[in-house]
Amino acid sequence: MPLWRLGMFASLALNAAALALLLPRYIVSHPHHPGVVSLDQQHHACAPQPGTSGAAASAPSTGKPAVTSNSVIHLDHGDPTMFEAFWRETGDAAELVVPGWQTMSYFSDVSNVCWFMEPDFDQQVRRLHRTVGNAAVDGYHVLVGTGSTQLLMAALYALSPADAVQPTSVVSTAPYYSWYPAVTDFLRSGLFRWAGDASSFIGDAYIELVCSPNNPDGAIRDAVLGSGGSGKAVHDLAYYWPQYTPITRRADHDIMLFTMSKSTGHAGTRIGWALVKDREVARRMTKFVELNTVSVSKDSQLRAAKVLRAVSDGYDGGASASRHRLFDFGRRKMAERWRMLREAAAASGIFSLPEETSGRCNFANETAANNPAFAWLRCDREDVEDCAGFLRGHKIVTRSGNQFGAGPRYVRVSMLDRDDAYDIFIRRLASLK
Amino acid sequence: MPLWRLGMFASLALNAAALALLLPRYIVSHPHHPGVVSLDQQHHACAPQPGTSGAAASAPSTGKPAVTSNSVIHLDHGDPTMFEAFWRETGDAAELVVPGWQTMSYFSDVSNVCWFMEPDFDQQVRRLHRTVGNAAVDGYHVLVGTGSTQLLMAALYALSPADAVQPTSVVSTAPYYSWYPAVTDFLRSGLFRWAGDASSFIGDAYIELVCSPNNPDGAIRDAVLGSGGSGKAVHDLAYYWPQYTPITRRADHDIMLFTMSKSTGHAGTRIGWALVKDREVARRMTKFVELNTVSVSKDSQLRAAKVLRAVSDGYDGGASASRHRLFDFGRRKMAERWRMLREAAAASGIFSLPEETSGRCNFANETAANNPAFAWLRCDREDVEDCAGFLRGHKIVTRSGNQFGAGPRYVRVSMLDRDDAYDIFIRRLASLK
Numbered sequence: 001m002p003l004w005r006l007g008m009f010a011s012l013a014l015n016a017a018a019l020a021l022l023l024p025r026y027i028v029s030h031p032h033h034p035g036v037v038s039l040d041q042q043h044h045a046c047a048p049q050p051g052t053s054g055a056a057a058s059a060p061s062t063g064k065p066a067v068t069s070n071s072v073i074h075l076d077h078g079d080p081t082m083f084e085a086f087w088r089e090t091g092d093a094a095e096l097v098v099p100g101w102q103t104m105s106y107f108s109d110v111s112n113v114c115w116f117m118e119p120d121f122d123q124q125v126r127r128l129h130r131t132v133g134n135a136a137v138d139g140y141h142v143l144v145g146t147g148s149t150q151l152l153m154a155a156l157y158a159l160s161p162a163d164a165v166q167p168t169s170v171v172s173t174a175p176y177y178s179w180y181p182a183v184t185d186f187l188r189s190g191l192f193r194w195a196g197d198a199s200s201f202i203g204d205a206y207i208e209l210v211c212s213p214n215n216p217d218g219a220i221r222d223a224v225l226g227s228g229g230s231g232k233a234v235h236d237l238a239y240y241w242p243q244y245t246p247i248t249r250r251a252d253h254d255i256m257l258f259t260m261s262k263s264t265g266h267a268g269t270r271i272g273w274a275l276v277k278d279r280e281v282a283r284r285m286t287k288f289v290e291l292n293t294v295s296v297s298k299d300s301q302l303r304a305a306k307v308l309r310a311v312s313d314g315y316d317g318g319a320s321a322s323r324h325r326l327f328d329f330g331r332r333k334m335a336e337r338w339r340m341l342r343e344a345a346a347a348s349g350i351f352s353l354p355e356e357t358s359g360r361c362n363f364a365n366e367t368a369a370n371n372p373a374f375a376w377l378r379c380d381r382e383d384v385e386d387c388a389g390f391l392r393g394h395k396i397v398t399r400s401g402n403q404f405g406a407g408p409r410y411v412r413v414s415m416l417d418r419d420d421a422y423d424i425f426i427r428r429l430a431s432l433k
Numbered sequence: 434m435p436l437w438r439l440g441m442f443a444s445l446a447l448n449a450a451a452l453a454l455l456l457p458r459y460i461v462s463h464p465h466h467p468g469v470v471s472l473d474q475q476h477h478a479c480a481p482q483p484g485t486s487g488a489a490a491s492a493p494s495t496g497k498p499a500v501t502s503n504s505v506i507h508l509d510h511g512d513p514t515m516f517e518a519f520w521r522e523t524g525d526a527a528e529l530v531v532p533g534w535q536t537m538s539y540f541s542d543v544s545n546v547c548w549f550m551e552p553d554f555d556q557q558v559r560r561l562h563r564t565v566g567n568a569a570v571d572g573y574h575v576l577v578g579t580g581s582t583q584l585l586m587a588a589l590y591a592l593s594p595a596d597a598v599q600p601t602s603v604v605s606t607a608p609y610y611s612w613y614p615a616v617t618d619f620l621r622s623g624l625f626r627w628a629g630d631a632s633s634f635i636g637d638a639y640i641e642l643v644c645s646p647n648n649p650d651g652a653i654r655d656a657v658l659g660s661g662g663s664g665k666a667v668h669d670l671a672y673y674w675p676q677y678t679p680i681t682r683r684a685d686h687d688i689m690l691f692t693m694s695k696s697t698g699h700a701g702t703r704i705g706w707a708l709v710k711d712r713e714v715a716r717r718m719t720k721f722v723e724l725n726t727v728s729v730s731k732d733s734q735l736r737a738a739k740v741l742r743a744v745s746d747g748y749d750g751g752a753s754a755s756r757h758r759l760f761d762f763g764r765r766k767m768a769e770r771w772r773m774l775r776e777a778a779a780a781s782g783i784f785s786l787p788e789e790t791s792g793r794c795n796f797a798n799e800t801a802a803n804n805p806a807f808a809w810l811r812c813d814r815e816d817v818e819d820c821a822g823f824l825r826g827h828k829i830v831t832r833s834g835n836q837f838g839a840g841p842r843y844v845r846v847s848m849l850d851r852d853d854a855y856d857i858f859i860r861r862l863a864s865l866k
Contacts, residue, residue, distance in 0.1 A: 061536060090533050104702075123491060149724075267539045
């Protein structure tokens with residue numbers, strides 16, 4: 001056999017082997033289509049299944065069932081599946097590969113106060129905040145949590161004196177995130193207790209939760225209670241990212257909370273982080289996570305690091321910057337959706353929305369609108385007192401204003417669902433009279 | 434250019450592209466060698482670091498620092514790094530690959546009571562229990578948690594009446610896992626409260642935690658309190674796997690807890706599961722996880738499913754069964770380590786250990802010894818009242834019996850560390866007189 005034939009043969013064999021190794025990774029798995037699930041089915045179905053033999057691989061989940069024009073549209077959770085379209089375009093830049101033997105230990109970095117945090121996650125969090133300019137990181141401890149909900153509880157635990165006779169009061173200005181009272185009170189802790197609207201609170205010892213931009217209404221907020229004495233503030237900055245709001249200043253509060261769910265859209269990864277100034281507070285927050293879940297999934301931390309790296313690479317890679325720019329995608333989508341929503345509300349005539357505000361965004365270096373992740377929708381029709389019930393009657397599931405310390409004429413609507421569900425929502429809303 | 438030359442060129446180009454895609458994945462990352470970290474450094478070091486630019490990739494963590502013959506050996510946590518050696522041999526059978534856009538939603542299966550559980554994880558849990566025969570799964574709900582610690586709290590929440598005037602008493606027979614009182618009481622919940630040793634408990638309303646094989650002493654246990662009236666039991670079966678103990682029966686308790694940390698050694702993945710008979714209890718446990726961390730990392734669930742599948746494939750694959758058999762590896766290692774430990778204790782002459790027990794293992798189909806994941810070591814030297822302090826003086830860090838409701842003459846020692854650390858521990862122990 002001449003040499004060139006041998007070379008050709010060897011080369012083809014290598015190609016075949018490479019394809020065999022590569023292809024299984026890039027075959028897009030078929031999404032489940034469990035059909036349209038009614039609300040009742042969603043909440044009451046399901047006896048334990050005997051299960052199959054389990055030897056055949058089953059595909060990863062795809063989130064809520066696919067929708068059709070007759071489906072009930074669920075916009076009560078802020079499920080951020082809008083961002084899937086962006087991440088489908090990024091190829092393997094944000095792909096995670098974990099060999100079977102990797103990161104089996106509980107420990108990640110025993111020299112860090114947050115001993116279970118992956119060093120690369122810490123670095124990528126700091127890098128992204130420097131790139132975006134939305135929060136100070138120098139002199140701060142980074143802590144990782146199982147979503148920012150766990151870190152919120154960790155902050156309540158860390159800020160409540162262990163020897164207090166009375167539980168510390170936890171407050172937030174209404175309308176406040178419905179999860180705050182639920183998370184504060186579900187275990188009936190003797191350390192902290194929900195005390196309602198911050199603007200009517202009287203007392204010295206409190207923890208004020210400040211969400212800005214605010215969930216549910218998108219308002220830009222500051223603490224309303226003085227932070228002297230034994231009052232403390234926790235800043236929930238989940239939505240302080242360029243796709244939702246102009247970045248007007250580098251936030252530098254004592255405790256700041258962020259989450260993958262709203263920054264990059266990776267809710268299923270369950271990764272949040274806290275930037276904490278005081279070492280003793282950071283130590284106590286870490287202790288909470290330890291007692292609650294021992295540590296935080298390293299697989300998720302590694303994925304989060306990969307994803308955050310891909311976001312930063314879009315902007316600060318210099319000449320080699322990626323063409324995939326998350327915040328550009330996000331701003332464009334949010335602006336378009338808010339335009340559609342305002343048009344639908346106008347076409348309907350029975351809804352009102354918060355006024356559009358804007359500001360100078362230091363990140364985009366231009367004036368940008370506030371495009372909140374939730375719409376805070378008010379039903380203006382005289383005979384509709386329960387807006388959530390009214391919308392549910394039209395197969396749109398939202399969260400009632402009641403749950404946010406506001407009236408039932410308001411509802412919170414997620415703006416982050418997939419295009420098909422959002423489009424159906426918009427069409428239905430515009431048709432309501 | 435003749436056709437064969439063009440073909441050859443194209444083929445070589447494809448090879449080059451394939452190599453570029455494949456190579457980075459298979460380059461084994463260099464483990465960190467942060468050197469020997471003293472106890473003091475471990476617990477007090479670390480001011481916030483300004484951090485690097487973060488553009489360069491940094492390797493995943495490797496757990497506790499590597500040890501040398503002079504190192505302090507940390508055996509106070511049950512860090513299961515012994516299992517790394519097994520998983521290094523399994524190639525890509527347990528490798529996880531997650532594309533950037535996958536499993537971004539909060540939701541996994543809205544028809545399941547545990548709506549955030551990946552269907553493949555559910556299937557692989559059921560399959561493994563059927564393969565091993567250690568627990569019944571038919572008629573049970575599977576629930577996933579961020580480690581079994583979260584599910585333990587979930588069970589306390591689910592079993593405590595929300596309207597009770599007094600918190601429900603939580604008890605366990607001494608010596609009990611030191612984490613039980615800590616996890617029960619750290620939030621000073623009004624729903625449940627630690628009430629100590631089950632064998633001296635008097636009362637009607639209680640939750641008994643039954644750990645079998647028991648942490649710390651490896652004993653096989655049953656509930657000691659009757660389960661009539663308003664008493665309930667939670668069975669923590671973290672160690673009921675063939676590497677630790679003979680599988681003598683298919684457990685079928687109302688609530689059974691398991692964890693990846695001890696079954697396969699993937700502690701950093703933070704995945705535990707519960708098998709729960711009653712639907713309402715399963716619903717309330719799911720509610721706890723929701724309020725605590727919203728859901729459970731899907732990346733970790735997918736990894737756990739992959740790992741559990743690889744374990745089952747070792748045994749029930751029929752003719753195509755894998756040659757990698759986790760429980761064979763585990764039993765061999767544990768038997769060897771226990772032999773070494775008993776020899777070292779005999780050589781020293783100042784320590785005693787629980788007697789070896791054995792039983793008929795239905796899984797291995799032969800008589801097998803109980804080889805617990807922890808050694809419950811007693812210092813017999815008259816003048817040593819604080820065994821943990823004595824061992825710490827010889828650079829062996831263990832957990833004092835005090836923390837388990839037993840005396841300070843006892844310590845708990847992890848048997849699951851890496852070979853090098855375990856070998857140093859054994860040599861040191863044998864030399865103590």
